[in-house]
Every structure is written in C-alpha cells, then in structure tokens.
Amino acid sequence: MWTTDSTVVADTLKASGAQDTGWIMHHVLDARELDFTPFGIIHLPEIHLFGLDISITKHVVFMWIAVLLLVLAFIAARKSYRKSLIPRGVANMLEVLIVFVRDEIAKPTIGHGFEKFLPYLLTIFFFILTCNFLGLVPYGSTATSNISVTATLATISFLVIQIGGIMKNGFFGYFKGLIPHGIPMWLLPIMFVVELLGLFTKPFALAIRLFANMTAGHIVIMALLGLIIILRTYFVVPVSIAFALFIFLLEILVALIQAYIFTMLSSLFIGMAYHQEH
Template sequence: MINTLQDTVAVADTVHKSEGGSGWILDHVLDSHKIDFEPFGSINLPHLSLFGLDISITKHIFFSWIVALILIVLLVVVAKSYKKSLIPKGITNLFELIIIFVRDEIVKPTIGKGYEYFLPFHLTIFFFVLLSNLFGLIPYSTTVTSNIAVTAALAGISFVAIQFGGIRSNGFFGYFKGLIPSGMPALLLIIIIPLEILGLFTKPFALCIRLFANMIAGHVVILSLIGLIFIFKAFVYVVAPVAVGFALFIYLLEILVALIQAYIFTMLTALFIGMAVHQEH
C-alpha cells in the first residue's frame, strides 16, 4: 500500500522534473533538506525557524557540523600528543606540517608583527575550508564549500576579521582615514572614497565567489562526464571508459584544487588583514 503510494509520487516527480535534462546535476550539488543515501534511502532533516528566519538544518549545514566535529576530535588528539612528548608522532606529523605551513608561510609573512593574534583564526579557516573541500570527494558526502551561502558566510567572517584587524591596530578613525591615500586633492576624494568603500566589499566578495566557483565546478564537470555515459547510451562501451577516465582525472585534480583553494582563501584573508593592519604600505 505504502509502496504504491511512494511509487506514484516518484513517478509524478520524475514526470515533473524530466523537462530539465541536467536537473540531476543541480540536484546533486544543490543544498537540500534531506541527506540522500541512494539507493538505500534518505534522512530528512528538521525544519527550524528563528524570528521568522528559516534556519532549517540542511544537508550542507549537517556536513559542516561533521567537518567541525572531525576537526575538533583530530586536533584534540594532536594537542594531547604534545602533552606526552614534544616529538611529533603519527598523525601529529601531518597536522604539524600544515600548522607550521599556515604559520610560517601564510600568516607570518603577510601580517608580520603581531601575527600570533590572528593565527588561531587563520588556522581554523584553513582547516575548515580544506576539510570541507576534501569532504566533497567522499561518496554520499557533499561539498560544504560549493554552497554560495557557506562561502559568503566565510567571506563575511573574513570581512569582519579584516575590519577588526585594521581597527584594532590603527584605531577606529585611524583605520578609515588610512584607507584613503594621503595628499589627495579634495575633488578626487569624491571618486576615491566610494571606490575605497567598494574595495572593502569586493575583496571578500571575490573570496566568496572564488571558493564557491572552484568547488562547484569540479563537481559539475565530474557529473557531466558521468552524464555523458547516459546520454550516449548507444555507445556506452566507447564513452564509458573515456568518461570515467576523465572523471577520475578531474577527481584527482579536485584534490589539488581543494588544497589550493584552502590555501588561497587563507592566504588572501591573511593578506587583506596584513594590509589593514599595516596601512602605510
């Protein structure tokens, strides 16, 4: 009885959605209110709202929590291992490598003096983005950072961090005064001031779009390549190996992209903070 009902719904759905041939790709990369474990079924996530704002738990939020949880567990293990001995062992080696890389190659050269204050923020950004990017490569999982809302939120946090860093070291008025190059004629200020204010927002906007586009692109390409197999059903034995080969190549490229994008996001955030902190440059 129930089976027939579900079948009816499924058929209706199929008929409804069959108009868009590429809808399934979008469906795969878009956020949703359930976690799919096709063909084993799916878990529906709760709907919530706060002051009229829809804050339902979505697939991407759920996975960002998993990412956060894994990060906490792993890093606590790493932190504990240092209590036993200062000599790194096992997983600590890997994390130490990344932590020292973020510290010495990203944060220290870009922010310079007083970088220690921003280090935890950058480490968190780096690890969160990196693990989110890599998480998308696990089957049944999803790329949290391929949701523009997530990258927008991260970029927003970067924006706040940049302004905070600037105000912290230059003072509220000092920071905003420092944004405008000194010795400008008054007439030019009319153009410069809106430009500078716009510049404040374009930096994080670029961060947001860059990460989002890079992360979604790889997935769309992989899915499109797989889709080719079904479009060229007649030539499946010719198309499938080629498509799978290319998909595998893109998949491996995705690992590189995941690392690079995490690096770029952190690097640029650090660079912008460095610029806000040391306005004289």
C-alpha cells in the same frame, strides 16, 4: 532577431534543465535530506524560528561532520603533544599544515603582530580544507559549494579584517589610512568611495572564488559521467571514467589550493588593514 534567439536559448535551457541537468544540480545543490540512495534517505528536521526557516540542510550536516573530524583530529594531536615534544601520527600531518599556515601565510603577509590572527586563519584554513575534502568522499557533499556558506565565511573574514585594522589604527585613523597619500584634494571624495567599494569587493571575490571553484569541479565530473547516459553507449565509458578521474584528482588539488587561497587572501587583507603604512 536577438529576441527570438534568446528566447530559444532560454527555452532550451529551461527544457534541458528540467530533464537532463536536474540530476547534476541535485548532487551539487543543498538539500533537505541526506541521500544514501541504495540504503535510504534521511530526512532532516525543519526548524522555524521567528519566521525564519533555519532548517538543518545537507550542507549544514556536512559542516558539522567537518567540525567533528577536526575536533577529533586535534584532540588526538594534543594528546601526542602532551606525551612529548616530538609529534607522532596525526599530529605530524596537522603540524605540517599549522606550520605552513603560520610561516608561509600569516608571517609574511601580516608580519609583526601576526600571532593575534593566527587562530582565525588556522581555523578558516582547516575548516575550508575539511569541507572541500568532504565533497570528494562518496555520499559526501561540499558545504563550500554553497554560496551562503562561502559568503558567510567571507563576511567573517571581512569583519576580522576591518576589526583588526580599526583596533590597530583607531576608527578614524583606519579610514583615513585607506586613502593613499599625496592625492589632490578634489579627488578625495571619489577615492574614498572607490576604496570603500574596494573593501567590499575583496570578501565578495573571496566568496565567489571559493563557491565557483568548489561547484565547478563537481559539475564537470557529473557532466562527464552523464555522457554515458546521454549518449546511451558503453563505448564512452572508458573516456568518461578517465576524464572524471582526472578531474577528481584535479579537485583534490583544487580543494587544497582553494583553502590556501582563501586563507592567504584573508591574511593578505588583514596585513594590509593592520599595517596601513605599506
């Protein structure tokens, strides 16, 4: 019974996946070309190095666009700061976010010595935020809905956390501090394994959370709009558009929240590794 059921499910999924959800995944997934459909398609160059496929993909291009936007914005901001201490224009907006990351994220979670980690936290916050928003722009694509990107960012966070902890507490002191005080001796080997696993689950959760959140919204929007085509009627258009718009607004919120959460949790883990006594 179970076998047949699951085979049916798998078959339907496979069949529908090939026919109906293909176009949704096409929008969400990474690609080898930039698709500006009515205007044309730009094929990106394929690069192979030491047997590795390091071709430039759509998400890489959008990461670069994010970098470009950030650099331009901060050059403008710096110009404003050179003129006077009072921020103007784009600097005003950026300052709100910078002060937010500094005072609401880094300072309370890391505490003393948070200045060292501020550049990393600010960069990850602005990078994720810009990538998230680029996915909401027409013809845009969300680099943060690629598991490779989020896993890499989480790995960088992991390295920053561990290196921060080791630099503060010393290599052995850091690993000794991982185990809580006042534990029976015979529990030590188990606790060590558990805590070590905990170290790796944190960035894993970071990566999956960001990836899932950024992918889900897009899929839901596509699915809602897809209803129009699937149901083959115009009556569903207002409903689809209204719901898609609602999800889109929600996505704006999610874009902000996920950038905040990634930075917040990174900062929290840094604080835990940095001040182990707490």
